[in-house]
Amino acid sequence: MVATPSSPDGSDLPELIEYVSEKVKTLFGRTDKPSIIVSPYRMNPLGSHIDHQGGSVIARTIDQYSILAFYPLSTPRILLHSDTGDSSDKAAAFEIGSIATEENWIRYAMASAKSFTGLNPDANGFSGLIYGSLVGAGLSSSASVILAYLGALAFANDMTLTNAELVELVRQVENEHMGLNNGLQDQMSVVFGRSNALSLLHMESATASYIADPPIVDEVCWVLCYSGFSRELVSSGFNDRVRECREAARALDPDASRLGDVALDKRSDAHIAHLPAHLGRRAIHVYTEMARVEEGCDAWRTGDWARFGELMNQSCHSSIANYECGSEAMIELHDIARNQAHVFGSRFSGGGYGGCLLMLVNRAQAEPVREAVLSQYLKRFPEKQGVAKAFIANAENNARLIIS
Secondary structure (H helix, E strand, C coil), X not given: CCCCCCCCCCCCHHHHHHHHHHHHHHHHCCCCCCEEEEEEEEEEEECCCCHHHCCCEEEEEEEEEEEEEEEECCCCEEEEEEECCCCCCEEEEEECCCCCCCCCXXXXXXXXXXXXXXXXXXXXXEEEXXXXXXXXXXXXXXXXXXXXXXXXXXXXXXXXXXXXXXHXXXXXXXXXXXXXXXXXXXXXXXXXXXXCEEEEEECCCCEEEEEECCCCHHHEEEEEEECCCCCCHHHCCHHHHHHHHHHHHHHHCCCCXXXXXXXXXXXXXXXXXXXXXXXXXXXHHHHHHHHHHHHHHHHHHCCCHHHHHHHHHHHHHHHHHCCCCCCHHHHHHHHHHHCCXXXXXXXXXXXXXXXXXXXXXXXXXXXXXXXXXXXXXXXXXXXXXXCCEEEEECECCCCEEECC
């Protein structure tokens, strides 16, 4: 049996691929090499809680992964093992088209296969092993793993899925089968990721444009700190906030179903002032966040790190004060980061309900910042020793198939 990867942050991709490949061969008694889907995680430096309201979002794929090693089957069945890097090994088997009746890890695979049958009712399945490097950290591990399952199903059935089909299938999994009222940003972030640019995700058209990294991009890097509190949006206040945004939109403009649909002349401070206080705060967050995304694109293009970081801080403050989503641990992490001299700015990933804090950092000081933030955080939450972690996140490309 191959040893578990020693990398603490799960970012050594060749080592992870080798680990998953060797383990799946052992699990299924095979000697031939499996096919591999590499599906990265993502972060969104700006664009908090606006994708479901029609706002554009800035995204970047990073070197944390869902990795699926698999063998196609000629039957409509999926045999799956799960490894989340914690030495546990879970296994399940199901017929394609069935749906989980309770919340557990296999429901993502079952819902992915169910949605896939909309394109291929007679789909064949696969046997495989799914590995997740940092599950539940607010970095879209759920969208990442769904895309991995869809990629394996497409390969097993000799199909090529377009970007638009991938985005829509993930939407079906999360909205129709998982009960989550989120938008498209998570799967779009992974589908459109590039290692040399930020992605600007356009929700209306489900397309992306790119903000190229400036020549001085090596002056900075991203440091992420995982709080140790997993994100589970279905059981958080996420759906309530989405509903409140939609209520605010209808109150501002009866013809609008989302705040992004409200006519421009009805978005004024005077109009928002007539809303119930909590709905007014939701509208303020959405409209100011839309403006921050636009300004952030210009700041990134020119390498204005101080301005980009300040926009991240403003985004995080608005998430706390106007969207009212920050948990105690995440707010504490943000406060710690704000007091670090070499952190340009930070904001929540995972909607503020747990997960990670994203920090834009002076690269020359990245390691001292990483150590200081984690150390101070663990003094406040000592029970997260060995669970919380801080690491440098490098840019990655989008999800892809590796045929061994």
